Each structure stands twice: as C-alpha cells, then as structure tokens.
Amino acid sequence: MKCPTCGLENSNEPFKSWQFGTYLVKRVKCSECGENFNIYVGEGKSFTIPKRIDGDLSGK
Numbered sequence: 001m002k003c004p005t006c007g008l009e010n011s012n013e014p015f016k017s018w019q020f021g022t023y024l025v026k027r028v029k030c031s032e033c034g035e036n037f038n039i040y041v042g043e044g045k046s047f048t049i050p051k052r053i054d055g056d057l058s059g060k
C-alpha cells in the first residue's frame with residue numbers, strides 16, 4: 001500500500017485495525033516519512049485516508 005504522503009510503497013504491518021461499518025480499517029505508519037495513515041478495505045475496494053495528493057482518483 002502506497003503512503004499517501006510520500007508515495008513510498010509500504011509493506012509495514014498495521015499496528016492497529018478495527019471494523020468501521022462494512023470496512024476494515026488498518027492503521028499503518030510509513031517507514032519513510034513517519035506519517036500515519038488509514039487503509040480502508042471494503043467489498044471489492046480499498047482506499048487510504050488521507051487520499052493521495054497527486055490526483056490519482058482512479059480507485060486503485
């Protein structure tokens with residue numbers, strides 16, 4: 001999962017996860033910039049919060 005702040009591909013294990021409605025939320029700390037971000041994993045889709053800032057809204 002790419003860090004939404006610096007764009008580095010992280011393979012870090014989430015240090016926290018919880019259920020949010022139909023989503024499983026994982027809290028990951030980027031090993032490059034140290035920023036924390038959430039990964040939302042739902043049925044057939046996943047996204048990060050905060051979103052990528054480079055305009056990639058294609059839903060990957």
Ligand SMILES: [Zn+2]
Nearest residue numbers: 003006030033
């Ligand atoms: Zn980062």
